[in-house]
Amino acid sequence: MPNHETIVILDFGSQTTQLIARRVREAGVYCEIHPCTIAPEAVVEMNPTGLILSGGPMSVYDEGAPQVDPSLFEMTGEAGEPVPVLGICYGLQAMATALGGKVEASDRREFGHADLVGHAETPLFAGIPTHTRVWMSHGDHLTKVPEGFRAIAATDNAPLAAVAHESRPLFGVQFHPEVVHTDDGARLLQNFALAVCSARGDWTTESFIDEKIREIRETVGDHHVVLGLSGGVDSSVAAALLHKAIGDQLTCIFVDNGLLRAGEFEQVQTTFRDGFHIDLRAVDASELFLSRLADVADPEEKRKIIGAAFIDVFTEETHKLEEELGHRPKFLAQGTLYPDVIESVSFKGPSATIKSHHNVGGLPEKLGFELLEPFRELFKDEVREVGTELGVPDAIIRRHPFPGPGLAVRILGPITRADADLLRQADTIWLDELETSGTYDDVWQAFAVLLPVKSVGVMGDYRTYEQAVCLRAVTSTDGMTADWAKLPYEVLGRASNRIINEVRGINRVAYDVSSKPPATIEWE
Incomplete structure (x- = not known):
């Protein structure tokens, strides 16, 4: 965007690269994501205020693994000041490898929470407790820092969990500050954008x-x-x-x-x-x-x-x-x-x-x-x-996302106007119950799916043989991954009761407890 300082994020294939950008934007700083294969000259032409190297699924020593050009650590701004760089997980390892450090497979892979302790006083960690919880997701770790770098924080399994250069604004962290599981991650990325990169924070x-x-x-x-x-x-x-x-x-x-x-x-x-x-x-x-x-x-x-x-x-x-x-x-x-x-x-x-x-x-x-x-x-x-x-x-x-094909991909099987009307009624009741219970805004997306099956039921003294719907509700930050929403049983019960009683033609209601991946949010 014109008239705004820009932090460039190089993507090495992480599932959470977009979250890095979201955290930087939340700090009021404009940023852009580019593939790690972009030419170094193209990055320099963008005149970035800062550079972030994302995580990634590969090992830096794998054949064909993406690397980072060492010249990017020598970039300077218009006034000749060095451009700060932050490497995250694979980004840290790629930076260390490019500058002469060493990365090896860990004896114990580390996925999940870890306690980060003893970080040194740096602008990157300003305002963050010396003991904080971070989220790890790595099978490799840094075993030797490049010349001029020092360790500034550690976990039990990663003694070089955060590093910094002694005189240049180059930083690396083995954990993922972009995810909500890292307690002070948003603060760390804000520190990088505003304190380390000296950005104005005028992206509003x-x-x-x-x-x-x-x-x-x-x-x-x-x-x-x-x-x-x-x-x-x-x-x-x-x-x-x-x-x-x-x-x-x-x-x-x-x-x-x-x-x-x-x-x-x-x-x-x-x-x-x-x-x-x-x-x-x-x-x-x-x-x-x-x-x-x-x-x-x-x-x-x-x-x-x-x-x-x-x-x-x-x-x-x-x-x-x-x-x-x-x-x-x-x-x-x-x-x-x-x-x-x-x-x-x-x-x-x-x-x-x-x-x-x-x-x-x-x-x-x-x-x-x-x-x-x-x-x-x-x-x-x-x-x-x-x-x-x-x-x-x-x-x-506030409206939840809705697929372009509409109810067509929520009616499993051939589509009729009658089935569309039936599903609309069930879907309306489901969303109404979420609104009434105050849980609608806690859910990323919720909807009903009309299943291509009929089931036997009983209403009063009569046997029924009618259609079934499945209710779906997920929590997510961006829709790329999602978890099924753990809604109160009372909400599910009321929705089921109302659908069966109010929608003629439906006698059974199920609830989808699949996450993405391996399932997708929509059924089709």
Whole structure:
């Protein structure tokens, strides 16, 4: 981002690299993640305020293991001052190896909590107790520090758990300060950003909005922007930001595919057309989508059909808009987030396709739009903060993530309108019980899944043979990993009782206790 100091994070393949960035952003400092294979000259050109080397799954002595160019430890700022570097876990080992230290396999691998003791007085540990709990995840450890380095903290299994250079701002820690399991980890990363790197800490929601509005106006000029509004957090906040920047030059297209949440088609129109006075084109295309999905059970096939149908509807609506305007909209806006950008530049390449992406980015290039992605630098929690600042209703800001294909991937098996209505009722009751119990905001995502089975039940004196649903609720920080939510039995019991009693056609309710990995959050 222009006008902001930047800390560059080099990713060596850790599952928690994004958490490093989140902690640095929380300190009010802008940062970017780049693959560790990026050319050293490219890092220097970014003129970073600081450099962080992430953890990673490999051993530094493995064949083909990513290394770090020693020249990065010689970088200087505009005033000639050395650029601080912090190595985390593998990052520490890569730094030590590059500078002449030694890394070996540990006699005992260390995963989980450890007590960090005796750290020396350094800006990195300012305000952190000399005895603190940290989270370890390593099979190798540093056995010899490079010349000029000294140990500044230890655990029972890692005598070189933290090191620092005697005269240069080079630091390394064997533990993971980015995870919540490390008690003072956020403070340590804040110390690095603000005390060691001397960053101003001026990366705020307000500054982002002001700068992004100026950027959007300069980019768009007097052209028109079209946005595919889904009703979710990202596209909703993008609509609010774009409208604040360019007003009537924005048109939103909202498509009802028959697989939305209960009341969503009406709520989105009320919020954005009546509340924000945005030019919103709401299209009921439910018959088109549901007819194309008839008898289709394979989840990937469902996604492809929904994506193709959306393109058809979107194309038709943009042609109508073009006729009204007398010219073609130049830009297509979408709510791409920073995690999507990071994944696409992983040093190991894009991740395996577990589920095909369902964003508006699937629109073919032949439509001729230029992309406008105002949130490609932001994480989900930052988008929520922007939305709050812009006055997007709390009901949308707090809303749990919802898949692009909607209920199609929560109805296991072929889709009918009747099944979609059945699932909507069950899902609404489930979320209502979470709201009533005060647990909705403790959960990252919750929903109901309609199972492709029927079971025998009894209601009064009658035998029933009806459908079953499974309730899902997970806790997470970013959706990349998740644990099943340990909700009170009373909440589960009330939800089950209400669904069975209020939703005709369902006589059995289960609860999903799978974590991600090995399961995914959504069932399909």
